[in-house]
Amino acid sequence: MDKSNLNNEKIEKNDIYDDARKIMAEALVDLGNKNKNIVYISMDSSAGACGGPFQKAFPERHFEFGIAEQNGMGEAAGMAISGKIPVIAAYVPFATYRPFEQIRDDICKTKLNVIIIGNNSGFSVSALGPTHTILEEVGILRALPNMTIICPADGVEYRQVLEVAAKIKSPTYIRVSRIKAKRVFDEDHELILGKADVVKEGSDITLIAVGTMVSKSLEAAYELEKKAVNAEVISMSTIKPLDEEAVIKSAKKTGKVVSVEEHSIYNGLGSAVAEVLVKNCPVKMKFIGTPDEYAPVGTYEELLDYYSLTSQKIADSVLNFYKSF
Amino acid sequence: MSDLTKNEIIQLTQRAYKCRENILKMMRFGEAHIGGAFSSLDIMTVLYNKILNHDPKNPKWEDRDRFILSAGHKCMALYATLENQGYFKEEVLWTYNTFNTRVPMHPDEKVLPGIEFPTGSLGHGLPVGQGMAHAGKLDKKCYRVFVMLGDGESAEGSVWEAVMSAGHHKLDNLVAIVDRNGLQVNGRTKDIMNSDPMADKYKAFGWEARTINGHNLEEIYDALSNVPFKPGKPSAIIANTIKAKGLCFAEDKYEFHHWHFKDSEVDDAITKVEESCREELCKLG
Numbered sequence: 001m002d003k004s005n006l007n008n009e010k011i012e013k014n015d016i017y018d019d020a021r022k023i024m025a026e027a028l029v030d031l032g033n034k035n036k037n038i039v040y041i042s043m044d045s046s047a048g049a050c051g052g053p054f055q056k057a058f059p060e061r062h063f064e065f066g067i068a069e070q071n072g073m074g075e076a077a078g079m080a081i082s083g084k085i086p087v088i089a090a091y092v093p094f095a096t097y098r099p100f101e102q103i104r105d106d107i108c109k110t111k112l113n114v115i116i117i118g119n120n121s122g123f124s125v126s127a128l129g130p131t132h133t134i135l136e137e138v139g140i141l142r143a144l145p146n147m148t149i150i151c152p153a154d155g156v157e158y159r160q161v162l163e164v165a166a167k168i169k170s171p172t173y174i175r176v177s178r179i180k181a182k183r184v185f186d187e188d189h190e191l192i193l194g195k196a197d198v199v200k201e202g203s204d205i206t207l208i209a210v211g212t213m214v215s216k217s218l219e220a221a222y223e224l225e226k227k228a229v230n231a232e233v234i235s236m237s238t239i240k241p242l243d244e245e246a247v248i249k250s251a252k253k254t255g256k257v258v259s260v261e262e263h264s265i266y267n268g269l270g271s272a273v274a275e276v277l278v279k280n281c282p283v284k285m286k287f288i289g290t291p292d293e294y295a296p297v298g299t300y301e302e303l304l305d306y307y308s309l310t311s312q313k314i315a316d317s318v319l320n321f322y323k324s325f
Numbered sequence: 326m327s328d329l330t331k332n333e334i335i336q337l338t339q340r341a342y343k344c345r346e347n348i349l350k351m352m353r354f355g356e357a358h359i360g361g362a363f364s365s366l367d368i369m370t371v372l373y374n375k376i377l378n379h380d381p382k383n384p385k386w387e388d389r390d391r392f393i394l395s396a397g398h399k400c401m402a403l404y405a406t407l408e409n410q411g412y413f414k415e416e417v418l419w420t421y422n423t424f425n426t427r428v429p430m431h432p433d434e435k436v437l438p439g440i441e442f443p444t445g446s447l448g449h450g451l452p453v454g455q456g457m458a459h460a461g462k463l464d465k466k467c468y469r470v471f472v473m474l475g476d477g478e479s480a481e482g483s484v485w486e487a488v489m490s491a492g493h494h495k496l497d498n499l500v501a502i503v504d505r506n507g508l509q510v511n512g513r514t515k516d517i518m519n520s521d522p523m524a525d526k527y528k529a530f531g532w533e534a535r536t537i538n539g540h541n542l543e544e545i546y547d548a549l550s551n552v553p554f555k556p557g558k559p560s561a562i563i564a565n566t567i568k569a570k571g572l573c574f575a576e577d578k579y580e581f582h583h584w585h586f587k588d589s590e591v592d593d594a595i596t597k598v599e600e601s602c603r604e605e606l607c608k609l610g
Contacts, residue, residue: 071452071486078456105446
């Protein structure tokens with residue numbers, strides 16, 4: 001493979017940025033047209049999430065519950081067991097933490113087809129402080145049997161994720177950043193549940209990234225090329241069920257794995273990857289993410305820098321790790 | 326007031342006491358939330374025998390009325406009622422609380438026909454019932470959704486979130502029945518977290534509410550057969566009941582919320598319940 005050509009091609013594509021909320025809003029209307037069972041459960045959260053256009057297109061299928069998340073999640077369960085496919089969206093803490101027991105008992109235990117969207121994930125709204133900057137929810141939701149977790153990497157995947165989730169016939173949590181997503185994939189890329197994508201091939205070290213960190217890791221990998229380190233980058237958009245085969249295959253090839261996520265290093269993507277490696281292919285591993293603390297207030301960029309999640313700092317961390325052997 | 330004939334009342338009384346007897350027999354296999362099971366049983370008996378459009382041979386019939394027992398720990402009453410209706414064979418009751426049973430201490434819709442939704446953690450039933458009611462309206466179905474709650478359970482905030490929104494959404498195909506037995510684990514509900522005046526609270530949130538004697542079969546029937554009480558409003562039935570009703574030595578005692586019994590006490594309890602049944606039937610002449 002001609003790496004310089006690959007790099008040039010990728011850099012060109014990275015010039016495109018997508019607004020996840022806008023893309024998902026359009027996709028939801030399309031899905032609503034195709035599937036009459038799609039309903040939207042708003043907890044004063046349609047406009048702030050992806051429900052605004054759906055509400056206009058299908059007012060009879062849009063249900064408002066105000067700021068009452070336990071009730072909204074219970075309503076979604078009641079709708080789903082009656083044959084509907086509810087999409088319920090809110091800021092991450094209100095889509096996941098406040099109604100957690102309803103998610104566990106009423107939706108996951110019953111294995112109902114409810115699509116939960118956690119909006120403004122990670123550092124998206126970090127100015128609002130730690131009540132809204134949630135960096136642990138994947139770890140908590142990942143522990144629930146029957147739960148699928150998807151965190152799209154770019155606009156191409158955001159366009160497909162609702163349709164993928166609607167077909168699963170069990171609950172899905174979709175983690176959505178407010179920050180415009182740098183394009184990673186070609187337009188014809190298909191988001192396949194439980195399948196990882198190698199977005200850059202390499203032989204020296206493996207970077208497994210999710211969501212916002214896929215494009216950052218790709219940029220980091222190009223930086224590493226300059227240091228003669230050929231990193232493989234894997235986009236792991238489905239955190240659960242994890243594509244174990246892809247993890248093992250790449251780990252066997254490179255012998256060194258780094259996980260990268262805009263989430264706590266406890267119980268998130270890195271932990272899921274480590275669980276696979278320790279059983280199947282123990283290799284040296286580094287976890288890049290946030291530590292065991294509540295994030296400070298700052299802009300998105302300030303938080304990325306503070307937690308060493310810029311592409312340059314990811315490259316530096318990976319290089320140090322690589323050189324330590 | 327009531328359309329129930331004397332014979333129907335006698336038959337319903339006999340059925341309710343047969344269920345109480347079966348609940349006591351189930352206790353031989355595991356611990357029991359006897360208090361709430363007995364306080365809610367007369368309401369369930371009227372509901373399943375006279376009110377619900379349901380088909381025990383086709384439990385998933387799409388036009389059926391739905392019943393959710395939000396206070397899931399009272400499920401012995403529901404199990405006994407469903408068995409009495411023919412949803413499953415009596416032998417299933419005698420596996421109560423045993424390994425991998427279909428009749429555990431909290432109901433599970435995956436393993437037992439007739440259970441609409443699994444409950445156990447309090448405060449979940451009304452939001453879920455509301456979702457079913459909304460789905461019914463959306464599908465232009467005529468089914469109704471009945472949710473039975475406890476008065477102790479009514480301290481849960483999620484109950485009032487659902488009460489507020491069901492009133493807001495004018496869900497007149499939704500009925501909340503509060504089994505107001507006045508007792509919970511730690512004592513009297515009015516001392517632990519007073520939920521009175523219950524009917525006024527529902528009315529304030531846009532419901533139409535009635536208070537009845539939850540052991541008077543005619544009153545229960547009259548209320549349940551007249552829902553919705555008002556078009557465009559959900560209906561609340563506040564049923565004043567007696568904890569452990571029908572078991573004379575346990576009635577209105579919070580210690581019998583969850584009865585830690587000795588095996589030898591079960592036979593005596595069955596005798597006492599049979600006596601209560603005879604007394605009730607004597608009163609009817």
